[in-house]
Amino acid sequence: MDQQQILDYLTQNNIHHVKFAFADIDGILRGKVIHIQKFIAGLEQGFGFCDVVFGWDSNDQAYDNVNITGWHTGYPDRPSRIDLATFRTIPWQNNIPFFIADFSGPGNEDVPCPRTLLKRITQQCTDMGYHPEFAQEFEWFNFSETPKTLAQKSYINPEPLTPGMYGYSLLRSSQQSDFYYALVNQLEQFNIPIEGLHTETGPGVYEAAIIHDHVLAAADKAVLFKNAVKEIASQHGIMASFMAKWNESLPGCSGHVHQSLFSTNQSTNLFYNEADPLHMSDLMKHYVAGQLYCMPHILPMYAPTINSYKRLVEGAWAPTTLTWGVDNRTTALRVLSSSPNSARLETRIPGADSNPYLAMATALASGLYGIKNKLTLPSQPVQGNGYLDKSNGTLAANLLEAAMDMQNSPIAKELFGESFTRHFTQTRIWEWQQFSKQVTDWELRRYFEII
Template sequence: MNQQQILDYLAQKDIRHIKFAFADIDGILRGKVIHAQKFIDGLEQGYGFCDVVFGWDSSDMAYDNVDVTGWHTGYPDKSCRIDLSTFRTIPWQNNIPFFMADFSGEGNEGVPCPRTLLKNIAQQCADMGYHPEFAQEFEWFNFSETPKSLAQKSYVNPEPLTPGMFGYSILRSSQQSEFYYDLLNLLEQFNIPLEGLHTETGPGVYEAAIIHDYALAAADKAALLKNAVKEIASKHGITASFMAKWTETLPGCSGHVHQSLWSLDKSTNLFYDENNALHMSDLMKHYLAGQLYCLPHILPLYAPTINSYKRLVEGAWAPTTITWGIDNRTTALRVLNSSHKSTRIETRIPGADTNPYLAISAALASGLYGIKNKLPLNIQPVKGNGYLDKSNGSLAPNLLEAANTMKASPIANELFGESFTQHFANTRIWEWRQFSKQITDWELKRYFEII
């Protein structure tokens, strides 16, 4: 719908309120429900929002190591602008109109808005003559818990929705059919169509693959899917967790990013070359080389939390080395090359805990870097176990090391701008500092009595 059609819709339906949201630096949706008249009044100039939303962490604790906002700036309002192209209604909330928003436009220079970052990178891609097509897929655990019951048991021993290791199970999804079909049908109505939804290996694990779309729309759908799944699950007395790895004894939860570049009219997959032995065009090889080259410099965008690195361990269906391969699930980058329509790259580092705007920004910007610089694909594809091939390096083992590398990297500054890079890296260093102060259950069990 265009602006007039949306205004007509609100008037015809006598709609009094709308909801909008944007993603903060962690990918958490922040937003408001506002009166329809306030919505109309703010379409041109935006809606004032305290910029603390980019100055605090996931627990609303204010950073003390960032420049863009803080006590030193007085936490002023910034203008949040609604993107009318994202209009949809929320079927499980009385079909209230909903929009995505961001902090783009005049007056918002320097605001570290993830959606704005991706908009700018996608525009760079278009300016180079390419249409970026993306999709993110997610695994997550479902628990027969509520936020209250989890807090009462201090998040220890949550009860999975279903027992046992039962990937691709028709039985388990049928045993929770009301929840399962609510996910399928309500997400479809919410304009997040799924290519597939199934159980993964592990108790209570689901995996959803979103149908591919233009990079920005794909990120919108990915960010909204995570929040929507949590809301739909809550209606069934279920808590859905997108934590990268909630227990050592089970596989983690991925958030793989699939991507390809097409002609601007979307008729030709520019990654595909039927005359090449691997069906990979030179453009695809440059793009792939760019991702491999930039990976150590931008890892926190793919692995943004302390917990992310608990998933990135050998033999746990997540990569640990700077590698690629043809349909190889042990490498960091997996090339799928079966046809013109489906040839793409799967970036396998991201977990379900990623901010979709930042994970997709990282993949696209680093791929474009390879194209701009015509980087040769000198790394050979891995055949067999990618965990064993450390000839091109391994991923950083923890968030602090990865964040410090990004903070000092001229490559990251070039890809995302110095202001954003420094802000984001500092937020990850803050995250490490908060973790480092904590006394864990492991420490208590290991040292309390015996040491």
């Protein structure tokens, strides 16, 4: 719907309030409900929003190491702007109209808005003559908890929704059929159609694949998916967690990104070549080579938390090496090229804790880097166990190492700009500093008595 159609819809349905939100640097939705009069008045000039939302972490603690905002600036308002193309209604909240916003446009040139970054890189892709088609899939754990009960337990030993492992179990999903089908049906009504939903290996864990779309719409859907799942789960007395690795002995939660480039009229998948032995076009080879080359320089964009790196361990269905393979789930990059309709690249590094805007922006920007520079693949596809192939290098072992590599990288600054790179890496270093201060249960158990 265009602007007039949306205004007509609001008037005809006697709607007095709308909700809008945007994603912060961690991918957390921040927003508010506003009166229809305020909504109409702000369509041209934007809606003032305190820029502290880019000056604090996921626990609302103010950074002391960033320049964009802080006590030194007085935390002024910045104009957030609603994207009317994102209009939908929330079926589990009385169908209140909902919009996604970002911080693009005048007055926001230095704001490190993830959606704005993706829009800029998407425009580069369009200018090169390609249509980027993306999708993200998620694994997440569900628990028989509420925020209150889990806090009372100090977040120790949360109770999974179901016991046992049971991947692809029809029994387990049928035992939670009210919740299971609420996800399927209400997400569809929320314009997030699910290609597939099933249990994964682990107690109470689900996996969902979102149907692919243009990269910006795909990222919008992925961001909204995570928040929507949590809200729907809450209505069923369930807590959903997209933490990358909540338990050492269980598999982690992935957020794999699927991607392909089409012709501008979307008629031809440019990643497919029937004549090539692997059915990969030269364009796809350059794209994959670009991601491999850039990966050590931009890893925190895929793996942004302390916990992300607990998932990236050998033998846990997550990559640890700079590798690529054809339909190989042990490599960082999995090429799927069996047909012209579905030829795509699956970037397997992102976890469920990734910010979809940043994960997709990174995948696209690094792939385009390979195309622009006509990079060639450094090796043949890995056959067998990709954990053993370290010929191209390995992923950084923790967030600090990855953030320092990115902060000092000219590649990262070329892909994302110096201002964004500086701000983002400083927020990741802050995250490491907060973690390093903590005295953990592990330390108490190990050192309290015996040392």
